[in-house]
Amino acid sequence: MPVELYRIDDRLIHGQVVVGWGQPLDIKLIVMVDDEVACCDWEQDLYRMGVPPEMELRFADVATAVQQHPVYAKDPRHSIVLTSNVATMHALLKGVGNVGHVNVGGLHHRPGRAQKLRYVFLSPDEERELRDLIAAGVKVTAQDVPAARPVPMEEVLGVSGDAAKSA
Amino acid sequence: MTSSALPARRAIVAGHGSFPQGIVSAVEQISGYGSVFVPLSNSGLSGEDIEGQIRDRSAELGIKVFFTDLPAGSATIAVRRIMRDTPGVVLVTGANLATLLEFVFSTDEDAGDAARHAADKGKSAVTVHGGS
Numbered sequence: 582m583p584v585e586l587y588r589i590d591d592r593l594i595h596g597q598v599v600v601g602w603g604q605p606l607d608i609k610l611i612v613m614v615d616d617e618v619a620c621c622d623w624e625q626d627l628y629r630m631g632v633p634p635e636m637e638l639r640f641a642d643v644a645t646a647v648q649q650h651p652v653y654a655k656d657p658r659h660s661i662v663l664t665s666n667v668a669t670m671h672a673l674l675k676g677v678g679n680v681g682h683v684n685v686g687g688l689h690h691r692p693g694r695a696q697k698l699r700y701v702f703l704s705p706d707e708e709r710e711l712r713d714l715i716a717a718g719v720k721v722t723a724q725d726v727p728a729a730r731p732v733p734m735e736e737v738l739g740v741s742g743d744a745a746k747s748a
Numbered sequence: 749m750t751s752s753a754l755p756a757r758r759a760i761v762a763g764h765g766s767f768p769q770g771i772v773s774a775v776e777q778i779s780g781y782g783s784v785f786v787p788l789s790n791s792g793l794s795g796e797d798i799e800g801q802i803r804d805r806s807a808e809l810g811i812k813v814f815f816t817d818l819p820a821g822s823a824t825i826a827v828r829r830i831m832r833d834t835p836g837v838v839l840v841t842g843a844n845l846a847t848l849l850e851f852v853f854s855t856d857e858d859a860g861d862a863a864r865h866a867a868d869k870g871k872s873a874v875t876v877h878g879g880s
Contacts, residue, residue: 593795594820595825598820689792689794690794690797691794700792
């Protein structure tokens with residue numbers, strides 16, 4: 582079964598992912614792609630404690646995730662591929678190709694980032710990488726929870742006014 | 749109980765949206781002791797910033813007991829990170845109003861015991877009536 586959701590979210594495992602998306606999409610597998618977490622048992626244990634027993638959480642660095650992506654895509658369970666930042670998703674999709682849609686779920690304030698939406702702040706490098714994905718034919722939308730309107734990233738990158746920030 | 753009989757211990761209530769402020773206001777309405785709890789919302793914050801805020805407030809106030817709303821939530825993850833390097837921290841997840849009220853009126857001297865008893869009380873407060 583194809584991966585249901587490719588999500589960029591700097592909180593990684595948290596309520597919106599496990600419950601907000603996990604329940605309506607009947608998610609049973611989450612693949613966290615993160616080079617740092619992939620080599621740290623303690624971090625992995627921390628995130629495992631945050632998912633219910635019926636949900637499997639796997640960890641992979643980018644290189645492994647690229648290699649294992651066909652396995653994820655053939656898994657019979659509904660799944661999410663999750664990264665904490667744009668650069669990791671960009672690198673993953675560069676290696677994988679053929680991914681139709683990326684969800685930007687939460688990138689919060691930090692120095693060097695500018696606010697684009699209530700829950701999306703982007704640095705110039707992140708904007709460039711998202712534009713790269715769009716140019717490569719990937720549909721990129723911002724949407725924190727399923728009930729919210731998916732905001733096309735072209736709209737986010739092109740508008741910086743209050744209307745966009747309140748979305 | 750008069751205010752002078754309040755336990756010296758305090759706790760942080762951290763969670764989603766207005767949950768922390770809301771549940772603490774309910775504690776205040778019922779008991780008058782909402783000030784036992786310090787509410788912290790994760791709204792609009794990265795995981796790093798949530799952890800930073802909880803660390804700062806707990807260090808400032810000498811708080812070692814934490815209540816969070818969701819076991820999978822970012823506040824829970826943040827407190828678990830704090831537990832890694834801070835001895836004596838107690839975390840209760842899935843907190844409800846009954847949990848917090850029990851903690852307020854706990855006579856346990858040990859914070860861990862008080863938190864455990866509060867968690868038990870909270871679990872027993874979830875009941876189902878009616879239905880088929």
